[in-house]
Amino acid sequence: MRNDQFLIASYLVTGLLCLGLAVAAYLCLRRPVEQIFSALPRQDWGKVLKKAFPASTILLALSGLLSVSYYGCPKRNYNSIVSDHAYIISVNRQQIAATLSSIVVAVFVWAVIVFVNLWSIRREQAKEATNRN
Amino acid sequence: MPAYNAAAFVFDLCIGIGVALVVYALLRGSLRKLLDRVIDVPEGTKFYLRALVLILLSVALNKVIVGVHLKPDAHFMEYVWAVASDMSGMFENLFVVLLVYQGLITVLVVVLKPKNAK
Numbered sequence: 370m371r372n373d374q375f376l377i378a379s380y381l382v383t384g385l386l387c388l389g390l391a392v393a394a395y396l397c398l399r400r401p402v403e404q405i406f407s408a409l410p411r412q413d414w415g416k417v418l419k420k421a422f423p424a425s426t427i428l429l430a431l432s433g434l435l436s437v438s439y440y441g442c443p444k445r446n447y448n449s450i451v452s453d454h455a456y457i458i459s460v461n462r463q464q465i466a467a468t469l470s471s472i473v474v475a476v477f478v479w480a481v482i483v484f485v486n487l488w489s490i491r492r493e494q495a496k497e498a499t500n501r502n
Numbered sequence: 503m504p505a506y507n508a509a510a511f512v513f514d515l516c517i518g519i520g521v522a523l524v525v526y527a528l529l530r531g532s533l534r535k536l537l538d539r540v541i542d543v544p545e546g547t548k549f550y551l552r553a554l555v556l557i558l559l560s561v562a563l564n565k566v567i568v569g570v571h572l573k574p575d576a577h578f579m580e581y582v583w584a585v586a587s588d589m590s591g592m593f594e595n596l597f598v599v600l601l602v603y604q605g606l607i608t609v610l611v612v613v614l615k616p617k618n619a620k
Contacts, residue, residue, distance in 0.1 A: 394556055401549035408543050455571075462567050469564040476553045476560075477602065484610050487546050491614055494542065 372451045383461040384434060387468040391430030394472045395423050398479070405483055410493040418482070426475045433471030437464045510570040510581045514588050518562035525596065526555050533607070539616040550610075554603060561599045565592040 402422050406415040439450050439460055450456060530551060537547040570584040 394560075397552050397556055398549060401545040401552065404545035405543050405549060408545075459568075459571055462569075462571075466564045466568045469560040469567070473557050473560045473564075473599065476556050477606070480550065480553050480603075480606055483546065483549055484606065484613075487541055487543060487610075488613055491542060 387434040391427045395426045429475040433467035506581045514566045518566040522558040522562035
């Protein structure tokens with residue numbers, strides 16, 4: 370395989386792998402998140418959150434992948450990058466690691482959003498109980 | 503010794519995933535009971551448990567993936583040190599992540615209050 374082809378193939382495989390990780394994280398949390406948002410007193414808000422969840426999770430994970438630079442530090446030129454397969458593989462590993470870090474950040478952010486929504490559901494239930502009494 | 507790179511990576515991977523799953527198994531039972539008492543929506547408990555396992559696995563794999571990458575002429579003990587250094591970083595990251603998660607759960611419990619709390 371030529372150096373250019375190796376670089377393109379490794380970039381593509383790593384990209385697909387990172388996309389797979391992001392989609393797996395989304396699918397893992399999708400059902401509970403959708404059911405929690407369905408229980409929200411404001412249905413329109415629940416719908417917005419349901420649509421924002423996959424978009425933000427997958428985009429944040431992909432931003433982790435894309436944030437890794439091939440040029441490195443000290444800065445290399447294109448020819449030295451493309452001829453060094455070990456370096457390309459190490460950058461691919463960094464891309465996967467950056468994607469995993471972004472997934473952690475996304476899950477924490479959504480855990481906070483879910484918490485705020487659970488709080489809102491609790492408050493609504495308490496209000497209803499007070500009105501009944 | 504290029505085979506050592508692969509062996510060290512597999513060893514790193516097994517330890518990383520193993521530690522993450524052991525931590526999750528240790529926390530799961532009591533965390534589920536606590537969340538069931540605190541959260542009205544049953545799916546809420548499921549969400550926080552799944553979020554925990556995702557976070558633990560991602561953090562463990564994050565350190566392992568970048569991990570061991572030594573030159574072919576490196577000595578056996580250099581691989582051992584590389585794996586040990588990875589483990590150290592992974593434990594540190596797991597500690598930080600658990601701290602943040604526990605902080606979040608503490609706020610959740612304080613704000614939502616368990617159903618039979620007096």
